Amino acid sequence: MQDAHERGGGGLGAGGDIFVMAGASITVGSASLSNGHAAAGSESRDDGDPTTTDPTPTSNSSPVIPPLPVFKRARRTRTTQSHLAFGMRVVDYAKRFTGTRYSYGGSSPRSGFDCSGFVRFVYAHFGLSLAHSSYAQFDRGRRVGRAALRPGDLVFFDGLGHVGIYVGSGRFIHAPHTGTRVRIQTLRGWYSSRFVGARRLRT
Numbered sequence: 001m002q003d004a005h006e007r008g009g010g011g012l013g014a015g016g017d018i019f020v021m022a023g024a025s026i027t028v029g030s031a032s033l034s035n036g037h038a039a040a041g042s043e044s045r046d047d048g049d050p051t052t053t054d055p056t057p058t059s060n061s062s063p064v065i066p067p068l069p070v071f072k073r074a075r076r077t078r079t080t081q082s083h084l085a086f087g088m089r090v091v092d093y094a095k096r097f098t099g100t101r102y103s104y105g106g107s108s109p110r111s112g113f114d115c116s117g118f119v120r121f122v123y124a125h126f127g128l129s130l131a132h133s134s135y136a137q138f139d140r141g142r143r144v145g146r147a148a149l150r151p152g153d154l155v156f157f158d159g160l161g162h163v164g165i166y167v168g169s170g171r172f173i174h175a176p177h178t179g180t181r182v183r184i185q186t187l188r189g190w191y192s193s194r195f196v197g198a199r200r201l202r203t
Contacts, residue, residue: 087152
């Protein structure tokens with residue numbers, strides 16, 4: 001008869017104690033224990049009580065911050081703003097000569113102005129060189145519809161025989177004809193019926 005050492009690596013010692021040799025294992029109920037180690041699924045604590053290990057990973061408890069809303073600012077057309085600023089400067093300068101007498105062929109405050117001479121003089125102050133002719137001035141710049149007029153635009157009448165500078169609110173400044181002076185008038189009446197077109201010299 002083989003001893004306990006040869007049969008399974010363990011047995012009863014003196015006094016009925018159970019001994020387990022190194023590398024051997026025994027089964028107690030449904031748990032399998034190895035020499036000095038706890039069964040799978042548990043861990044050994046200092047007090048000897050097995051504690052089951054939770055296999056579920058710990059979730060991130062950091063709060064979720066939603067993204068901030070994005071507000072789009074309405075775009076402003078730089079070209080429009082730039083022209084309005086330029087056009088208003090042109091208008092302000094042109095108004096300085098309100099009351100200057102009309103003089104055919106005139107192109108200065110001293111000699112007086114005709115219509116194209118007045119426009120030419122005003123725009124020369126801002127570095128734009130124009131011919132002393134309403135017909136030639138109509139060939140400059142960009143075409144503008146009557147409904148889209150802005151301050152500083154050139155407005156033409158009577159088959160291109162007359163020109164003035166739009167000041168806003170349906171009005172324009174010009175040197176009308178012999179016996180008159182530079183003044184501001186509306187685009188109604190005779191000028192409305194004789195309106196030919198408009199040009200914008202700077203955008």
